[in-house]
Amino acid sequence: MNGEIEHTLRGSWTPSGAASAPLSPSALRWLRHRIGLTETTTPAVPSSLLDVPGSSLADTPRAELEALLGERHVLVDTAARLGRAGGMSYSDLVRRRDGAELAVPDAVLLPSDPELVQGVLEICARHDIAVVPFGGGTSVVGGVDALRGGKNAVVALDLVRLDRLISLDPDSRIAVLQAGMRATEAESLLAAHGFTLGHFPQSFERATIGGFAATRSAGQASSGYGRFEDMVEGVRLATPAGEWKLGVAPASAAGPDLRQLAIGSEGILGVITEVAVRVRPAPRRSRYEAFVVDGWQAGTDAVRALAQERVLADVTRLSDPTETEVQLALSGQLKARALGNFLRAKGVRNPCLLVLGWDAGSRTELKQRRAAAVRALRDVRTVRLGRAAGESWKSHRFSGPRQRDALLDRGVCVETLETATSWSGLSELRSAVRTALVRNLQTGSKPPIVMCHVSHAYETGASLYFTVLAPRDAEHALAQWQRAKEAACDAIAGRGTISHHHAVGVDHRPWLGAEIGDIGTAVLTAAKRAVDPTGILNPGKLIRD
Ligand SMILES: Cc1cc2nc3c(=O)[nH]c(=O)nc-3n(C[C@H](O)[C@H](O)[C@H](O)COP(=O)(O)OP(=O)(O)OC[C@H]3O[C@@H](n4cnc5c(N)ncnc54)[C@H](O)[C@@H]3O)c2cc1C
Missing domain, CATH: 3.30.43.10 (Uridine Diphospho-n-acetylenolpyruvylglucosamine Reductase, domain 2)
Structure with a gap:
């Protein structure tokens, strides 16, 4: 039962009782030099001082x-x-x-x-x-x-109290989970039966099963386990028009797949109360490994080869040169210097970190999958950094948002956005978004840091995930990010999707029409009218009310 989850004013990510992730003195020095941080810290206003209107x-x-x-x-x-x-x-x-x-x-x-x-x-x-x-x-x-x-x-x-495992059918490998169950809880309940869901978004420590379904979430191991919608076998929704249950068999030709209308409906078509999910046997072996590739083009060629030869590792993650530089700098200057020297000696000019992680049922399966991936990379020059670097990525994979707290305290504008497109348009899209963000975030003499990675790859294309670090405009913090975000979304529209996995919500709504067209908007509006005639469900999200 996770009814005890803390919900006071949430000015930070780090759950209470969990270790925070302070910035090391060397990381702070590097940030000062790179984006011109000041010494000011900007802690949150205590909630007792807020003027909140009564209910x-x-x-x-x-x-x-x-x-x-x-x-x-x-x-x-x-x-x-x-x-x-x-x-x-x-x-x-x-x-x-x-x-x-x-x-x-x-x-x-x-x-x-x-x-x-x-x-x-x-x-x-x-x-x-x-x-x-x-x-x-x-x-x-x-x-x-x-x-x-x-x-x-x-x-x-x-939905925090809807937190039960309703059933587990080991023969069919289907678990029915209530929607308010946290991902952490789902994994530990399934592990007790020898299964895993395999859904590990960076928000793993807080997000829920219903939230994943409502937003078409994608976890860090999506290349192996699939996106959340690939895991959904059935959904149960409460709607103002009555209860709606969807999904009775693994495949069906009984008209359009209406489960797909519920998945990604962002709370406007009903409240998801239960989700039947496909589960997999918990892995017995896993191996995480890091490589370096010279330059973004070589890196995306490598990931494309893995995807198109259908040998993607479960976790396949390529950082661009800027993200690689930041990851190294934040991990400590000595390490960064030593690695820089090593890579220069190997003739690598624009290091891009490539992390590959496999889960498997046996040592043999692991070996075969790794060997197939290495074969697919034969035409790309890679420098192997080894398992320690890969395992280190794995052990820190949920702690990034905690560093966000420390950055916010230091007056940094730190935010992410994401999109996806086909392989042929990927590099152009990355450049367009980068340019939009850099132009609109700069406040002082030093340019902001705009980094990017690919973490979800498909045979036909991939996602792009951007993270920005810029000195916060103290007077106009919200406007500073709003301007940059709008410019980035304008750059994305027509080139890629407005969201690969964060969903639409309020923030992406102005750009949804360009992606699904007037008819798409009319179809969603009609569906909403059918289940929610007076429009009480989540006003202002996904589509115009
Ligand atoms: C630090 C950080 C890292 C993140 N990393 C990832 C990532 O790696 N991958 C990824 O996909 N996303 C990521 N996200 C985004 C977010 O975690 C996902 O969108 C997640 O799926 C939301 O789940 P939640 O339970 O928190 O939903 P909420 O935030 O509570 O809700 C999200 C939307 O779904 C609706 N909703 C929630 N539950 C239900 C329900 N039961 N029925 C109907 N509607 C419902 C809400 O009304 C809202 O519109 C990240 C967010 C943060 C802050």
């Missing part, structure tokens, strides 16, 4: 909700409401640190089973109250913003 949930619906869920599970206190005031994007964190422009829900509802979720929707529909489904609250696109959409009130429907 506007009227007495009658509140009494009905309390009768349904019990008083303890209808929270109107400021701390609980602030804890669900938005997601985890840079803008969300800056808003909460500054205590400005917070959209706070009027109440937090905590149902414990699908029938109660259905009951909540019926009450909210009757009283015209907006409902924001809330999983781990890790959205980075405004997906859990408490937008009222012209309704009488807005509630956060926190």
